[in-house]
Amino acid sequence: MRCVRGTSGRAVPALIAAAAVFTALTSPAEARRRSHAGGGGGYNPPYAAMVVDVKSGRVLHAVNEDALRHPASITKVMTLYLLFEQIEKGRMSLDTPLEISGNAARQPPSKLGLRPGSTITAEEAIKALVTKSANDVACAIGENIAGSEGAFAEMMTRKAHALGMSRTHYANASGLPDSDQITTARDLTILARAIQDRFPRYYRYFQTRSFAFRGRVIGNHNRLLGRVEGVDGIKTGYTRDSGFNLMTSARLEDRHIVAIVLGGKSGASRDAIMQRLVQANLPRAYAGARSTPPVVEVAERPRPAVVAEKPVATRTMVASADEDDAIETTASTGRGGQPLDISPMRQTTTPGGAKWRTGTGGAVPGNAQAYAPSPESGFPAPPSSGAKYAARLPSVDPGEARAPAPRSETPAPAQKPVTVTPWVIQLGAMDDEGKAKSMLTEARQRSGGTLAKAAPFTERVTHGGTTLFRARFSGFSEAEAAQDACRALKRNGFTCFATRS
Structure with missing residues (x-):
């Protein structure tokens, strides 16, 4: 587990800057x-x-x-x-x-x-x-x-x-x-x-x-x-x-x-x-x-x-x-x-x-x-x-x-080939691909434009004989951009994290 x-840091002997309260x-x-x-x-x-x-x-x-x-x-x-x-x-x-x-x-x-x-x-x-x-x-x-x-x-x-x-x-x-x-x-x-x-x-x-x-x-x-x-x-x-x-x-x-x-x-x-x-x-x-x-x-x-x-x-x-x-x-x-x-x-x-x-x-x-x-x-x-x-x-x-907000009933779009960028956002891993796609659709609808240029995709993985479908967004070349988008998703009630592809 x-x-x-x-992680604990070391004490610093002076204030960094007066303006940074x-x-x-x-x-x-x-x-x-x-x-x-x-x-x-x-x-x-x-x-x-x-x-x-x-x-x-x-x-x-x-x-x-x-x-x-x-x-x-x-x-x-x-x-x-x-x-x-x-x-x-x-x-x-x-x-x-x-x-x-x-x-x-x-x-x-x-x-x-x-x-x-x-x-x-x-x-x-x-x-x-x-x-x-x-x-x-x-x-x-x-x-x-x-x-x-x-x-x-x-x-x-x-x-x-x-x-x-x-x-x-x-x-x-x-x-x-x-x-x-x-x-x-x-x-x-x-x-x-x-x-x-x-x-x-x-x-x-x-x-x-x-x-x-x-x-x-x-x-x-x-x-x-x-x-x-x-x-x-x-x-x-x-x-x-x-x-x-x-x-x-x-x-x-x-x-x-x-x-x-x-x-x-x-x-x-x-x-x-x-x-x-x-x-x-x-x-x-x-x-x-x-x-x-x-x-x-x-x-x-x-x-x-x-x-x-x-x-x-x-x-x-x-x-x-x-x-x-x-x-x-x-x-x-x-x-x-x-x-x-x-x-x-x-x-x-x-x-x-x-x-x-x-x-x-x-x-x-x-x-x-x-x-x-x-x-x-x-x-x-x-x-x-x-x-x-x-x-x-x-x-x-x-x-x-x-x-x-109620869960969107809009059906998830058919997945198209996606070019995976160096950084992606993962919302979670579901036991059903349809659920993963629905989550991606809802996240985009509620993101306020943050994910307008991001590409949703699912990724199939197997752990210990269990098949899961990762719900992910591609479209981020830098870590900072992916982390900013993830923070925006969290403000709208989603859990997520940014990770290297």
Whole structure:
């Protein structure tokens, strides 16, 4: 089993460039200092927040709720959703041993530090993610369920879309930095409700204050547990690009809300903002019988039965996926060693003419107390200035349906001879050639012109007596062009990777 992981880099003694805020480098000690001492130094991650009344479905507070953000370790809520599903269906139990691979063991902190070849029970894994936010354990969960972390990330994305999280895409099980790991505050409120509706028995693990593991006692990173009345979970997160994130559920006197804060300048300021949001909005929530149905999954879109020969991604960590073990190193690389774009994006025009809009996410003010809502003042207007963050999806009407687009019924065209270029894009490998061709047709229709000059083709391969049909696009002479097209496909809900032909 293999997992796609980041590789640790060496600390750099100085900032690369003053203008490149998102690639600023610090030592682990300085990162920890920021996480506990209030940020500073001009660090302004893009901010978003949302509060939803669970019983009525009413939005009580929203700032940049549909702008794309990086989830960081809040990713692990979806990882646990899929683990809970395996247990519920009887495919695993709380006592099932999960094997730790060499690659899982090498994941950057935060981690348990498990050795390759060792095992951890599913219940221990749950507690490790809830408290320590262990990246090695998150990777191991993905490997043990899907065979590889890459395949597991595809499962996570499909599940997100089935729940209605239409702007979410996962690239790994932990939340470690990846430019393709994106979500929104609105999508995360859906996940926060769904995991409670679907798994009330297992949701209680998010209330775990500490975890005794092999002679160690590990405390929960969520410092609002036991400190803010009504809070019963659920997950923190941090990377340099995301800022300090927090997903929260709170119940009091028959009222129930879920709240998301993304882009805090520090752990302390994020917690202060969330505390104010809870205190301001929980009393406003509906106390009667629940009028909204549980969050349930729609039928998942058909996806490849097998994804074959996915290349291992290499990337240098920009930061850890949790604030208590924050680390920063040099730069990030994508598949094929190409640099990942982690700088703020500007509005551009794709070959198909589609406009990509710049997001409206402003910085979290340095004074969280002044910014956060209070019972007396209600809640604040969105920030009017600060660092911009690009939403890398086409602009949409807020009223537009967020459910995944229906699968196209257009029949796949007959395949013509294709000249295979040095680089191709592979969407997946299907057990039926007709399915592979239909996938290619749909991808072209929904690509917004990105694949206008690309040539679809299928490639028959046999593995262990099983015949598969790769769904691929030719037409790329350079790695960068293929990777750009693949990123565009991912933004439209497809999984893919660029590879040499």
